[in-house]
Each structure stands twice: as structure tokens, then as C-alpha cells.
Amino acid sequence: MKVLTWIPATPEDAVPLAALFRHAEAIAPVGLEQRAEDVRTRLAGLGPDLARHSRVGLDDDGAVAAYAEVADMGVADGVLRIRLTGVAHPELAGDARAELYRWLTDRAERLRRAGGAAQAAVLGTRCAETDTAGCRLLTENGFTLVRHERDLVLAVSELPPAVALPPGLALAPVGERHQELARLAHNEAYAQSPSALRPDQRTWPQHATAHPRLLPDLSCLLLAEVSRDENPVAAFLFALADDDADEPTAILHCLGTRPSWRRRGLATAMIVRALHRARSAGFRRLRLQVSDTNQPALALYQRLGFTESGRGYAVLMRQLDGPTAE
Ligand SMILES: CC(C)(COP(=O)(O)OP(=O)(O)OC[C@H]1O[C@@H](n2cnc3c(N)ncnc32)[C@H](O)[C@@H]1OP(=O)(O)O)[C@@H](O)C(=O)NCCC(=O)NCCS
Structure with missing residues (x-):
């Protein structure tokens, strides 16, 4: 050919x-x-x-x-x-x-x-x-190899008990109402992630709230009742349906906690909630991708019992430094 x-x-x-x-x-x-x-x-x-x-x-x-x-x-x-x-x-x-x-x-x-x-x-x-x-x-x-993206899965079978939110936080649905605040929280949470997309106002709906496979029931925002700054969104989770999988699978598409709210169990609470809702909705598996350089996220997923699916891939990079380097 x-x-x-x-x-x-x-x-x-x-x-x-x-x-x-x-x-x-x-x-x-x-x-x-x-x-x-x-x-x-x-x-x-x-x-x-x-x-x-x-x-x-x-x-x-x-x-x-x-x-x-x-x-x-x-x-x-x-x-x-x-x-x-x-x-x-x-x-x-x-x-x-x-x-x-x-x-x-x-x-x-x-x-x-x-x-x-x-x-x-x-x-x-x-x-x-x-x-x-x-x-x-x-x-x-x-090009040089910079990292591997791991593809992790977790069976929706034996569920951990629901996790209570720390005081002062409330769950909110994802959607129009907090659209821009959720985008800003997303970009702040991912500011140090080399591979992450940081959508602008134009591309954010396609990336998250208006994604054609968004699962609103599994997705959520965590809002601070008394905000420490102008943005009450402390953490977010957007889940998608994985229509290509051999068994009903939900994807944790983007998940983050703003830096000032980390290590208080927010991500764990959102994932455990998604697990319970996934089971009620008939999903058999949660799936996500994470970079092997993202130690906090790897530790979080390992603790929850996620394991590798074998569909990981390598990420390679090359500098283009300007005319003097050509
Ligand atoms: C990864 C991330 C979502 C964790 O959010 P979080 O709300 O702080 O997570 P939790 O408080 O629920 O952490 C649960 C456990 O995960 C592990 N963990 C979380 N952050 C960790 C860190 N920085 N270092 C080591 N372990 C960590 C710990 O085992 C932690 O339990 P512990 O605090 O009792 O030790 C957050 O660091 C983040 O937003 N990172 C940037 C965005 C990102 O990488 N998202 C994931 C993409 S796949």
C-alpha cells in the first residue's frame, strides 16, 4: 500500500x-x-x-x-x-x-x-x-523518551465505603453554572503537569462540560462554602463513557484538586463517589491514564486499587530552540 x-x-x-x-x-x-x-x-x-x-x-x-x-x-x-x-x-x-x-x-x-x-x-x-x-x-x-503514560483500570465490584467530605465543602454538579470557575480550577490544578491540556474559554466546553460522552452523574465539583479566594471550586472530576471498551467502562477523564486543598481526601472522595455511581449505572470498570512522572496521582490510584491494563504508551519530545540551534 x-x-x-x-x-x-x-x-x-x-x-x-x-x-x-x-x-x-x-x-x-x-x-x-x-x-x-x-x-x-x-x-x-x-x-x-x-x-x-x-x-x-x-x-x-x-x-x-x-x-x-x-x-x-x-x-x-x-x-x-x-x-x-x-x-x-x-x-x-x-x-x-x-x-x-x-x-x-x-x-x-x-x-x-x-x-x-x-x-x-x-x-x-x-x-x-x-x-x-x-x-x-x-x-x-x-526525539528522546520523556515518560510513559500508564493506562489503569479498576473493577467496579467490591466498593470501598463512601468517603465523607471535609467540613466546609459541598458537592455540585458540573454544568453551565460554574463553567468558567471550573475551567480556572482545572488549569490551576494542572499548571505543573507537562502533558496536560489547559483549555481556553473556547475549547473548555468540548474538553469537559459539553464533551459528547460526559457522564454528568459520575462527574462533580467540590465547592468551598467559604471561599479562600474568588474561586470556590476546590476540586473537580469529569467522567466520560468509554464506548470502545469490551465491557461497560467509565473513564476518569480529568480530575484535580487545587493546590491549597490537597491531601485532605478530596480526590479520594470524588473517585469513591464515582465508583458507587458507576456501579448503579451498570458500569463494570473505571479506567484512566496517568503519567509515570505523576507520583501523587499514581499513589492515589494505587491506594484505591487501580492496576495497569497494558495499553500504556511512551511520550517522546524534541526541542526546537530557535534559529541558532538549527
Ligand atoms: C493527584 C491529585 C488529584 C490528588 O488530589 P488530593 O485531593 O490531594 O488527593 P487525596 O487527598 O485524596 O489523596 C489520597 C492519597 O493519595 C496519595 N497522594 C496524594 N497526593 C500525594 C502526594 N503529593 N504525594 C504522595 N502521595 C500522595 C496519598 O496516599 C493520599 O493519602 P494521604 O494524604 O492520607 O497520604 C492532585 O495532586 C492534583 O490535582 N494533581 C494535579 C492534577 C493531576 O495530576 N490529576 C490527575 C491526573 S491523572
């Missing part, structure tokens, strides 16, 4: 892209979306940059055989973070992958330059742990 034509992606490509992602995930999982509506959400997240920062490779039958995408993940500490996604049909020859990465790094370089000649940037990408050829290609192109 060969890629003959490259064209910019459009929202209409969501269905064939989901099929391509399913093929790729079956062999080398990196957490790609497998349903068309989720791929549509990914494409919508690129906003007006979609045509410039993505491309779809068609084979000689006109079928979608490859996908490449460069996503601007925002500037943190003066460094522009750029996520590269390269997906090739398992039957494509290795040179198609090499070409795909050349295009990705070229686009990323253009994105860096758009921020000014001296803008430093870091490129991040994923590679399945089983994909030795893919990881080799990346390391030959200057």
Missing part, C-alpha cells in the same frame, strides 16, 4: 479517520480516538488551523491510509508546546512514516517561527511501547 495523495483534513474525514485510528490502535495503542464523533471533536479542536496543520494521506483506491497533525498546545514558561500526531495504516511501508514525520517537523518549525524568530518550542509525540520501529524512527530524528 502506498500514499499517493495528501490533502488537508476536513470535518468530513472523521468517519474514515476513525476507521484508520481503529486499525492503528489494534496493533500499537497510543490512545487515539476510535469513534467518528470523538475524531470530529479532535478536528474541531484545531479550529481555523485545521486546513494548515493537518493532512490526510489517500492510497491508490482513494481510501484514507495516513494522517498527520500539528497542534498548538499553548505557551508554558515561554516555550511553545506542539503536539505531533502521525498515524499510518499498518500496511503502509516505513518510508511513508518517515515522510509523515518530515512533514510534521516542517509544519512544527513553521508554527514556531509564527511565534517570532526566537520563540523556543518543544515537540511532543506518542509511540506505542510495542512499536519499536516507530520509536527508533523518532529517536533517529532527535
Whole structure:
């Protein structure tokens, strides 16, 4: 199989892209979306940059055989973070992958330059742990392994007893009412997490409250009755349905406690509540992804009994330091 034509992606490509992602995930999982509506959400997240920062490779039958995408993940500490996604049909020859990465790094370089000649940037990408050829290609192109993302699961069977909230905190549903305060709490909680998305007002609904697979019953906010600052949101949990799983599974999609509220059992209380509600709703399993560099979260999940599913992947990065480093 060969890629003959490259064209910019459009929202209409969501269905064939989901099929391509399913093929790729079956062999080398990196957490790609497998349903068309989720791929549509990914494409919508690129906003007006979609045509410039993505491309779809068609084979000689006109079928979608490859996908490449460069996503601007925002500037943190003066460094522009750029996520590269390269997906090739398992039957494509290795040179198609090499070409795909050349295009990705070229686009990323253009994105860096758009921020000014001296803008430093870091490129991040994923590679399945089983994909030795893919990881080799990346390391030959200057990428280094920075961490592993662990995929953890917990059976919804023997439930721990419900956990009481510390005094002065109340549960609230996720939704319109605290939309912006929840976003600010989310971005504060994840401020030190290198891989986390920190959505702006435009992208927040898609990421959380208006996510097409949001499970509002399992999700919640914890609000301080007397707030220490203008934001009463102390902690949040957004859960999603995992429609691709072989048994009914709920995903802990994002979970955080603002720094001044940590180590008081807030995350534990939200997860245990989600577990009880998951069982009532007929789910058999909770699932989440966590970086192996996130010791607090790993300790939290281990204590609750989560174990590895075997679908983890490596994250590799490469610096783009500006013209002098080229
Ligand atoms: C991970 C996080 C959600 C924990 O929230 P929290 O409300 O402080 O968690 P809890 O108070 O329920 O902690 C329960 C247990 O987890 C473990 N734990 C939590 N934070 C820890 C830390 N910093 N170091 C070591 N263990 C920790 C401990 O075993 C703790 O019990 P203990 O306090 O009795 O020792 C919070 O640190 C956070 O928001 N981090 C940034 C966002 C993030 O990484 N989210 C998870 C993404 S997968």
C-alpha cells in the first residue's frame, strides 16, 4: 500500500479517520480516538488551523491510509508546546512514516517561527511501547523518551465505603453554572503537569462540560462554602463513557484538586463517589491514564486499587530552540 495523495483534513474525514485510528490502535495503542464523533471533536479542536496543520494521506483506491497533525498546545514558561500526531495504516511501508514525520517537523518549525524568530518550542509525540520501529524512527530524528503514560483500570465490584467530605465543602454538579470557575480550577490544578491540556474559554466546553460522552452523574465539583479566594471550586472530576471498551467502562477523564486543598481526601472522595455511581449505572470498570512522572496521582490510584491494563504508551519530545540551534 502506498500514499499517493495528501490533502488537508476536513470535518468530513472523521468517519474514515476513525476507521484508520481503529486499525492503528489494534496493533500499537497510543490512545487515539476510535469513534467518528470523538475524531470530529479532535478536528474541531484545531479550529481555523485545521486546513494548515493537518493532512490526510489517500492510497491508490482513494481510501484514507495516513494522517498527520500539528497542534498548538499553548505557551508554558515561554516555550511553545506542539503536539505531533502521525498515524499510518499498518500496511503502509516505513518510508511513508518517515515522510509523515518530515512533514510534521516542517509544519512544527513553521508554527514556531509564527511565534517570532526566537520563540523556543518543544515537540511532543506518542509511540506505542510495542512499536519499536516507530520509536527508533523518532529517536533517529532527535526525539528522546520523556515518560510513559500508564493506562489503569479498576473493577467496579467490591466498593470501598463512601468517603465523607471535609467540613466546609459541598458537592455540585458540573454544568453551565460554574463553567468558567471550573475551567480556572482545572488549569490551576494542572499548571505543573507537562502533558496536560489547559483549555481556553473556547475549547473548555468540548474538553469537559459539553464533551459528547460526559457522564454528568459520575462527574462533580467540590465547592468551598467559604471561599479562600474568588474561586470556590476546590476540586473537580469529569467522567466520560468509554464506548470502545469490551465491557461497560467509565473513564476518569480529568480530575484535580487545587493546590491549597490537597491531601485532605478530596480526590479520594470524588473517585469513591464515582465508583458507587458507576456501579448503579451498570458500569463494570473505571479506567484512566496517568503519567509515570505523576507520583501523587499514581499513589492515589494505587491506594484505591487501580492496576495497569497494558495499553500504556511512551511520550517522546524534541526541542526546537530557535534559529541558532538549527
Ligand atoms: C493527584 C491529585 C488529584 C490528588 O488530589 P488530593 O485531593 O490531594 O488527593 P487525596 O487527598 O485524596 O489523596 C489520597 C492519597 O493519595 C496519595 N497522594 C496524594 N497526593 C500525594 C502526594 N503529593 N504525594 C504522595 N502521595 C500522595 C496519598 O496516599 C493520599 O493519602 P494521604 O494524604 O492520607 O497520604 C492532585 O495532586 C492534583 O490535582 N494533581 C494535579 C492534577 C493531576 O495530576 N490529576 C490527575 C491526573 S491523572
